[in-house]
Amino acid sequence: xxxxxxxxxxxxxxxxxxxxxxxxxxxxxxxxxxxxxxxxxxxxxxxxxxxxxxxxxxxxxxxxxxxxxxxxxxxxxxxxxxxxxxxxxxxxxxxxxxxxxxxxxxxxxxxxxxxxxxxxxxxxxxxxxxxxxxxxxxxxxxxxxxxxxxxxxxxxxxxxxxxxxxxxxxxxxxxxxxxxxxxxxxxxxxxxxxxxxxxxxxxxxxxxxxxxxxxxxxxxxxxxxxxxxxxxxxxxxxxxxxxxxxxxxxxxxxxxxxxxxxxxxxxxxxxxxxxxxxxxxxxxxxxxxxxxxxxxxxxxxxxxxxxxxxxxxxxxxxxxxxxxxxxxxxxxxxxxxxxxxxxxxxxxxxxxxxxxxxxxxxxxxxxxxxxxxxxxxxxxxxxxxxxxxxxxxxxxxxxxxxxxxxx
Numbered sequence: 001x002x003x004x005x006x007x008x009x010x011x012x013x014x015x016x017x018x019x020x021x022x023x024x025x026x027x028x029x030x031x032x033x034x035x036x037x038x039x040x041x042x043x044x045x046x047x048x049x050x051x052x053x054x055x056x057x058x059x060x061x062x063x064x065x066x067x068x069x070x071x072x073x074x075x076x077x078x079x080x081x082x083x084x085x086x087x088x089x090x091x092x093x094x095x096x097x098x099x100x101x102x103x104x105x106x107x108x109x110x111x112x113x114x115x116x117x118x119x120x121x122x123x124x125x126x127x128x129x130x131x132x133x134x135x136x137x138x139x140x141x142x143x144x145x146x147x148x149x150x151x152x153x154x155x156x157x158x159x160x161x162x163x164x165x166x167x168x169x170x171x172x173x174x175x176x177x178x179x180x181x182x183x184x185x186x187x188x189x190x191x192x193x194x195x196x197x198x199x200x201x202x203x204x205x206x207x208x209x210x211x212x213x214x215x216x217x218x219x220x221x222x223x224x225x226x227x228x229x230x231x232x233x234x235x236x237x238x239x240x241x242x243x244x245x246x247x248x249x250x251x252x253x254x255x256x257x258x259x260x261x262x263x264x265x266x267x268x269x270x271x272x273x274x275x276x277x278x279x280x281x282x283x284x285x286x287x288x289x290x291x292x293x294x295x296x297x298x299x300x301x302x303x304x305x306x307x308x309x310x311x312x313x314x315x316x317x318x319x320x321x322x323x324x325x326x327x328x329x330x331x332x333x334x335x336x337x338x339x340x341x342x343x344x345x346x347x348x349x350x351x352x353x354x355x356x357x358x359x360x361x362x363x364x365x366x367x368x369x370x371x372x373x374x375x376x377x378x379x380x381x382x383x384x385x386x387x388x389x390x391x392x393x394x395x396x397x398x399x400x401x402x403x404x405x406x407x
Contacts, residue, residue: 004100005083010066010075011046012039047080047105049127065109079106084130092129103127303394310391317384324377331370338363 003022008014013036042056068074081104106114
């Protein structure tokens, strides 16, 4: 197989689709530093199945996607297609009929990747199988990066052996041999498990045979039991039929009773609803009575407070009346004394005319004071009568309220 063409889109510095042809003979890619020569080699290694991002001079697989430059936005996908000339028929058996083989690898920024051969989806293993033994491939001596010559010169025996086998073209067959040996080993392990399963099944067959014999005996006994059970059932059929008829009759009676009970229940439900309505009305009346009781109690408390104030006023007026009575008695005693003195003074009129005049003046003053006291006493008596009449009315109202409350 010979390299024919490399198509790169969105891989590293290749923003737009770029096609590089490899004509027969010696070809070289020439350009200044930083123009992307190494990226062409990286694209070849990548499309041939390279999985190590370090070999591609990056930190993560997303670094192979164009990340934007000079005002150009980054892309979301990188794709590389490699076209191989298969005129010599060195491709694997399934691809020998193709004169050209196109290998494509695509990677999305979301992490998804896809491989295809001749635009048909395939596995990474299928791509490795194409280049195996051809001297080409991601890990062969045919592709060497800049500064990686020591990879071959300083390689150990195992690596040199791999390079020699790859150059001899036997690595593909060795890989197939190793894969076949792995399949044989897996088949032997599966065969061992099958033999173990057969031994276990044989061991269980003896127990199953004993269980089968027991099952046969059980089946015979079950058939006999079924026949005898049928005979017994025929014997009890008439009795059960009679009991069934009696039960049906009794059930009909119960259903009739149930209808009557249902009617009674409906009547009771109507009575209950009526009682509930009456109870609601009574509750409303009780609420009204409680409100009236509260208002009446407030009136009673107000009347009792008025009565207490009246009692205090009566006590105060009674005290005033007592004081006025004392003053009146004193005035009467004074008047009695004065009258006695007047009698004595009349006998001494001639001698005491001047003294009589003075005493008459004093008597007139005392009489005026006595008249004033008498007027005040009459006024107090009138007030006492008014308070007593008001107290009597309050007492009557209280007794009427208490009788209503008790009722």
